[in-house]
Amino acid sequence: MTGLCRKQIAVQVCGIVQGVGFRPFVYSLARRLGLAGQVANTGRGVEILLSGPEIDVDRFLHRLKTAPPPLARITGIAVSAHHGPEPGPGFSILASKDNGNAEVLISPDIATCDDCLRDIFSPGNRRFHYPFTNCTNCGPRMTIIRKIPYDRAHTSMAVFQMCPACEGEYTDPGDRRFHAQPNACPECGPTVSWHDNRGRLLTTDNENCFAACAAALRDGRIVAIKGLGGFHLAVDAASEDAVVRLRRKKQRYAKPLAVMARDPATAETICRLKEAERKILCSR
Numbered sequence: 032m033t034g035l036c037r038k039q040i041a042v043q044v045c046g047i048v049q050g051v052g053f054r055p056f057v058y059s060l061a062r063r064l065g066l067a068g069q070v071a072n073t074g075r076g077v078e079i080l081l082s083g084p085e086i087d088v089d090r091f092l093h094r095l096k097t098a099p100p101p102l103a104r105i106t107g108i109a110v111s112a113h114h115g116p117e118p119g120p121g122f123s124i125l126a127s128k129d130n131g132n133a134e135v136l137i138s139p140d141i142a143t144c145d146d147c148l149r150d151i152f153s154p155g156n157r158r159f160h161y162p163f164t165n166c167t168n169c170g171p172r173m174t175i176i177r178k179i180p181y182d183r184a185h186t187s188m189a190v191f192q193m194c195p196a197c198e199g200e201y202t203d204p205g206d207r208r209f210h211a212q213p214n215a216c217p218e219c220g221p222t223v224s225w226h227d228n229r230g231r232l233l234t235t236d237n238e239n240c241f242a243a244c245a246a247a248l249r250d251g252r253i254v255a256i257k258g259l260g261g262f263h264l265a266v267d268a269a270s271e272d273a274v275v276r277l278r279r280k281k282q283r284y285a286k287p288l289a290v291m292a293r294d295p296a297t298a299e300t301i302c303r304l305k306e307a308e309r310k311i312l313c314s315r
């Protein structure tokens with residue numbers, strides 16, 4: 032009959048547990064098991080308070096240890112009995128607790144996931160061709176974080192106020208952008224712009240920017256693409272003139288340059304790939 036005993040515990044989880052969909056995972060797992068309590072990001076990781084039948088609390092812990100969100104890396108789980116007042120009914124995500132002890136590990140930036148790629152390439156989708164599309168499973172993390180706990184207000188996305196549609200996704204537990212801190216769309220997020228080599232603004236139209244960039248690369252020109260970590264200088268790698276000009280301007284005459292390929296099949300037309308290399312190239 033132990034399953035009918037009620038149990039109340041506090042769980043402290045350490046590791047890469049912020050910005051990887053951890054709180055939404057905890058939230059839906061607790062709700063599914065009918066447990067009451069709360070979850071919050073802290074300076075040390077994620078803190079969970081759980082209350083419910085012992086058997087379900089144990090199920091929760093088992094699931095947390097054996098099947099956490101795919102991008103999470105748990106380095107420690109500390110469980111202790113909680114003797115405070117019982118939490119109210121239901122389970123909630125609390126505002127982050129900034130308790131000063133910043134020891135949490137931060138996820139690296141993660142390449143765009145398949146679901147987001149589908150959004151970007153589906154005509155009619157509100158993020159069609161929007162280059163800053165992301166969700167709980169992908170997008171920038173390490174590069175945009177100013178301080179922890181990992182919340183939008185502590186990232187370089189803080190200046191972009193979410194539009195009602197993005198806010199709706201952000202607050203919907205059933206949405207894959209639930210609590211996705213860099214959530215953005217063409218209405219409310221960062222946008223692209225195209226400038227000439229004197230810094231003059233030529234266009235801010237999304238489609239025109241990409242068309243102009245592609246045309247410049249095809250023309251053998253050097254394009255500076257502003258990314259998350261700085262400027263990326265790009266030329267058409269198949270144009271010897273363009274590569275030589277870039278090397279001369281950079282005074283980088285012999286050091287190898289990175290060649291970008293859209294997929295392993297394209298890469299294999301110019302080099303041989305071993306299995307381990309293919310795996311690294313395809314990792315997110």
Ligand SMILES: [Zn+2]
Nearest residue numbers: 144147166169
């Ligand atoms: Zn995604």
Ligand SMILES: [Zn+2]
Nearest residue numbers: 194197216219
């Ligand atoms: Zn938006």
